[in-house]
Amino acid sequence: MNIALEAGVAIYVALAVALTVWIGVFMYLWKLDAQARALQQQLRQQPEPEQRPTPTASLRAQRPDDTPVVSGMGNRSRANTIRGRHTRAGNACT
Amino acid sequence: MALRVSQIAKLLLGLWMAGVLVAMFAIIPQYEGLGNAGRIIIMHVPTAWVSVLAFGASAVFSGLYLWRHRPADDDRAVAAAECGFLFTVLATVTGAIFSQVVWGIYWNWDPRQTSIFVLLLIYAGLFALRAALEDINQRRQLSAVFSLFAFVTVPFLIFIAPRMAESTLHPNCAFLPGSDCAGVLIEEGKLNLLGDRVVQLVSVEQQGDTVTTQVLVREPGMQGETILMPSYNLSEAAAVEMPTFPGITYRLKIEDVDMNARSVRLNIEAPVTETSDARTRLTLLASTLGFTALFVWMFRIRSTLLGVQWQLDQRKGAVV
Numbered sequence: 001m002n003i004a005l006e007a008g009v010a011i012y013v014a015l016a017v018a019l020t021v022w023i024g025v026f027m028y029l030w031k032l033d034a035q036a037r038a039l040q041q042q043l044r045q046q047p048e049p050e051q052r053p054t055p056t057a058s059l060r061a062q063r064p065d066d067t068p069v070v071s072g073m074g075n076r077s078r079a080n081t082i083r084g085r086h087t088r089a090g091n092a093c094t
Numbered sequence: 095m096a097l098r099v100s101q102i103a104k105l106l107l108g109l110w111m112a113g114v115l116v117a118m119f120a121i122i123p124q125y126e127g128l129g130n131a132g133r134i135i136i137m138h139v140p141t142a143w144v145s146v147l148a149f150g151a152s153a154v155f156s157g158l159y160l161w162r163h164r165p166a167d168d169d170r171a172v173a174a175a176e177c178g179f180l181f182t183v184l185a186t187v188t189g190a191i192f193s194q195v196v197w198g199i200y201w202n203w204d205p206r207q208t209s210i211f212v213l214l215l216i217y218a219g220l221f222a223l224r225a226a227l228e229d230i231n232q233r234r235q236l237s238a239v240f241s242l243f244a245f246v247t248v249p250f251l252i253f254i255a256p257r258m259a260e261s262t263l264h265p266n267c268a269f270l271p272g273s274d275c276a277g278v279l280i281e282e283g284k285l286n287l288l289g290d291r292v293v294q295l296v297s298v299e300q301q302g303d304t305v306t307t308q309v310l311v312r313e314p315g316m317q318g319e320t321i322l323m324p325s326y327n328l329s330e331a332a333a334v335e336m337p338t339f340p341g342i343t344y345r346l347k348i349e350d351v352d353m354n355a356r357s358v359r360l361n362i363e364a365p366v367t368e369t370s371d372a373r374t375r376l377t378l379l380a381s382t383l384g385f386t387a388l389f390v391w392m393f394r395i396r397s398t399l400l401g402v403q404w405q406l407d408q409r410k411g412a413v414v
Binding site: 011012014015018019022023026029030032033036037039040043048 | 104108111112115116118119120130391392394395398399401402405406409
């Protein structure tokens with residue numbers, strides 16, 4: 001018969017197993033706790049990223065003689081460009 | 095400084111729980127009649143208690159979220175609900191292990207097992223709801239409302255429903271000596287459950303002031319049955335003969351007799367020494383405190399991680 005299962009020994013085997021499980025759980029929690037705090041600390045130290053600029057679009061209608069007729073929003077020097085990822089195609093009139 | 099105190103507290107918790115384990119296996123005496131299987135109460139009861147505490151905390155933070163609309167409250171409500179779910183699973187598993195040892199089956203849909211299963215389903219529903227909703231504000235609001243309603247069921251499912259059931263094998267009386275258990279009222283020829291034993295009142299006979307009964311007792315797991323003959327004195331309104339259950343030192347006691355209805359109230363008398371009782375109760379208390387502290391620690395870790403995840407999502411622009 002396995003000695004670990006004998007009456008009087010089995011209870012200590014069970015105790016050893018339970019202690020081993022607890023030590024494992026405790027170490028896991030300790031490590032997780034440290035990692036969570038480190039992450040939180042890192043986030044606090046890092047400056048907030050700048051707000052992503054709101055997508056803008058410029059609209060300019062042009063006559064054949066290159067005289068501007070309508071100027072839309074945005075930088076006039078870049079009036080011929082359409083900026084911003086979220087600009088819908090419908091806004092882009094050239 | 096605060097960090098150092100926190101680290102020391104966590105180390106103390108580790109040692110405390112290790113001490114509880116040592117006491118559970120090596121210091122407290124065996125439960126009479128249950129052998130070493132009874133030791134599992136040191137894990138089972140505190141985990142069930144902590145699950146109630148955790149679900150309560152989840153409901154409180156859910157209420158706070160609905161009031162203040164702070165994402166941190168939602169994180170805390172979720173963290174508490176997750177911890178509560180985990181501790182409920184632990185209580186269920188430890189209960190099932192006890193059930194296997196004592197009743198010979200892991201799961202028999204006892205009212206206590208059924209009610210805890212329903213509770214697990216309700217909180218699993220909360221997590222499913224959160225996973226199903228993509229809009230974060232909607233997810234937070236609906237889950238906060240769900241959590242509040244879910245907590246309303248907790249006292250009913252943990253404390254009331256199992257006690258309302260007329261037959262449960264959950265050994266409230268047999269386990270807690272001195273607990274205020276009312277016993278069971280049983281009519282002649284009928285069956286009932288007393289702690290973890292099935293009892294049948296075979297006969298009731300009156301001779302003068304003394305009522306003598308024959309009670310058939312079936313052992314847990316239906317492994318054997320014995321006829322016991324407890325008796326009762328009507329004029330003194332007191333038990334006379336209190337025979338012991340087979341194989342254990344608990345005694346079967348008549349608490350009341352109604353000769354018109356030919357029924358008696360049977361109960362368990364648990365002769366446990368004061369010393370052993372005190373050690374068991376102290377260990378149970380220490381375990382409850384330890385598990386409560388463990389819950390607080392796990393809750394803080396999880397809510398911190400959820401908060402970090404929320405901040406990262408915000409920075410990535412994933413959350414609008």
